[in-house]
């Protein structure tokens with residue numbers, strides 16, 4: 001085997017130029033080399049899963065230096081020997097036929113044609129420099145991801161912002177976590193999810209707001225199933241989801257009425273004196289103002305506006321009072337809203353007022369989505385400067401410049417545009433070039449028809465992806481073929497702040513390269529200074545980033561490197577230099593009641609609820625909800641659709657959930673093809689008649705390409721996160 005690899009490598013060297021020779025020496029180089037030397041060819045190694053933010057440990061079994069199978073790691077505190085279908089099938093999508101194996105460049109007839117890396121990289125530098133010379137450096141932007149190692153994200157963010165003059169760069173985490181980030185920053189002084197998964201097992205009351213844990217984070221749900229205290233599980237979701245069915249209380253509130261509900265619950269807690277006066281006095285600011293604010297939200301008013309019974313709302317407040325260890329968890333039902341930040345903060349406020357934070361089984365807990373969403377929050381260099389710093393802060397800029405050995409003037413003194421503003425820039429013609437890395441904008445961005453038109457308007461669209469077939473790659477002028485999870489090294493940070501390494505256990509196909517190597521090569525071709533030489537391997541990048549966190553709430557200067565992470569089975573941040581941590585340890589934040597604000601106290605933040613941007617009317621009488629469909633489908637399906645096993649677990653045809661009452665009124669029978677239509681587009685889907693949706697609501701999974709043709713582009717004003725979960729639609733049975 002080794003001989004064959006060497007032979008191929010020789011052949012490639014023979015017919016290649018100097019750049020290609022250089023590529024072969026890259027850490028992610030061509031995938032022709034053996035697995036890293038510290039792995040024995042016949043062995044089992046552990047890597048963190050590359051789909052969701054749960055971050056399960058997977059034991060990967062190698063033969064001849066390549067992965068042949070995997071099983072869930074037993075010796076890993078996150079998943080305790082369990083994995084969901086996606087995890088079990090994680091190796092399958094790597095072998096798909098539509099993998100991007102060579103760079104592709106659009107020719108003058110609009111056909112994407114194979115080119116050498118030399119041409120691809122040269123074209124990238126030429127075209128982007130030309131656009132910038134003509135329209136200014138800010139006319140080119142990048143959109144990145146929560147699904148590559150943070151060493152790669154940080155190199156991209158540094159290269160684009162400090163070297164290529166791209167002020168504007170954002171990521172798909174804007175679609176996902178921006179609300180949680182802003183909510184925490186304002187309330188706690190830093191973006192710091194406080195929990196550890198052990199809290200699922202230690203709570204006696206668990207509130208799940210806008211989270212379908214059974215589908216979206218199945219192994220977290222398994223952790224709840226291991227809770228020995230028969231907890232109350234309160235599910236707040238307009239739909240009777242798998243999670244709601246498994247819970248003990250379900251509140252099927254009207255979509256986007258959460259804020260009124262949480263204010264009314266806060267008012268009930270205060271009126272009944274079910275709050276922790278001591279905790280508030282010592283650790284919380286703004287209580288008197290909050291008390292006055294929530295007085296306006298009576299039980300009757302909340303019942304009227306949420307469509308819930310007063311008894312069911314009262315019962316939630318009473319359960320929170322009776323619980324000794326109450327945890328409140330939220331996901332996209334809260335984050336993807338026109339008032340997501342204030343809604344998330346209303347949940348944080350409940351935890352703070354009742355002293356349910358910093359103790360086992362408690363917390364105001366935002367669950368992240370993608371495998372490395374937390375990594376992108378700290379290290380993508382988009383909204384924040386590396387390591388949770390602020391672009392606006394001169395001392396922060398000085399510190400980062402010194403660590404990276406770059407001139408301070410290269411660091412912009414303000415953040416760039418958010419995702420929606422970049423899209424708006426394309427619309428207005430101020431953004432002419434776009435570089436998309438590991439996200440599928442043309443499918444997942446809100447109001448997709450518009451998004452696709454916008455991408456076509458660009459002078460130059462570069463897509464860096466594992467596959468050539470994604471909706472976005474299809475539109476690209478230049479495709480850069482990327483290695484995926486399993487074909488490269490680096491680290492992910494999961495929802496509970498645990499940093500864990502992934503491994504190179506397979507060779508990337510053809511000439512696909514690790515994103516890390518692609519960034520390095522682009523940087524060199526661009527003419528980046530000597531600073532980039534310090535980023536000569538993912539682990540070297542890790543060490544630089546570790547220095548960037550010094551003195552920050554996310555300080556990880558106590559982590560030596562990948563081996564230590566491996567040995568201790570992942571380490572949760574923070575771990576400052578000089579501190580030690582046990583193997584498989586589980587740690588939560590704020591045990592001392594000290595927050596990261598200047599005063600050390602947490603803040604209660606609130607505002608009057610607002611109506612969402614598009615409400616139903618006579619012409620469009622139904623509310624469309626969107627989200628995850630099954631545990632076997634991942635987002636835009638570029639990976640999960642490649643597995644025959646996973647395909648058996650979901651419907652290939654798009655389907656729309658609707659209530660029997662609405663189906664009867666519209667004379668729709670089960671599985672009939674129908675049209676769901678909004679003011680922006682129409683979608684053909686099969687009718688799935690079910691009590692999951694309340695009358696007046698329909699649900700389309702986001703995994704089908706058509707769903708975002710319907711969604712309405714509205715955004716939370718503080719986080720600029722899109723409100724994917726509410727717009728007005730109608731249904732018709734006439735398919736023409």
Ligand SMILES: Nc1nc2c(c(=O)[nH]1)N[C@H]1C(S)=C(S)[C@@H](COP(=O)(O)OP(=O)(O)OC[C@H]3O[C@@H](n4cnc5c(=O)[nH]c(N)nc54)[C@H](O)[C@@H]3O)O[C@H]1N2
Nearest residue numbers: 210211212216255256331332333369370627628631634635
């Ligand atoms: N299988 C699978 N797992 C995944 C993913 C995947 O694609 N597939 N994606 C990952 C990612 S990136 C993310 S962000 C997470 C998302 O994880 P979740 O947020 O749990 O998933 P969603 O289905 O998007 O939304 C959750 C619920 O919000 C409800 N909802 C809609 N509107 C409202 C509202 O106004 N109020 C309330 N309270 N609830 C509302 C929906 O009915 C839905 O059941 O999942 C992660 N895990």
Ligand SMILES: Nc1nc2c(c(=O)[nH]1)N[C@H]1C(S)=C(S)[C@@H](COP(=O)(O)OP(=O)(O)OC[C@H]3O[C@@H](n4cnc5c(=O)[nH]c(N)nc54)[C@H](O)[C@@H]3O)O[C@H]1N2
Nearest residue numbers: 176438439440444464465482484626627635636638702724
């Ligand atoms: N209607 C509706 N829309 C939604 C949502 C919703 O609830 N409803 N949810 C939103 C949320 S929370 C999210 S997170 C987004 C997700 O939206 P996307 O980020 O667009 O979804 P993915 O399918 O995960 O896209 C990841 C892309 O990266 C590629 N890729 C995977 N690994 C690598 C790698 O290592 N390197 C490179 N270069 N490429 C790689 C994959 O092939 C894929 O094309 O969707 C959002 N859109």
Ligand code: SF4
Nearest residue numbers: 049051052056084087
């Ligand atoms: S729950 Fe998430 S991290 Fe765990 S195996 Fe499934 S997709 Fe992977």
Ligand SMILES: [Mo]
Nearest residue numbers: 175176369370
């Ligand atoms: Mo997400």
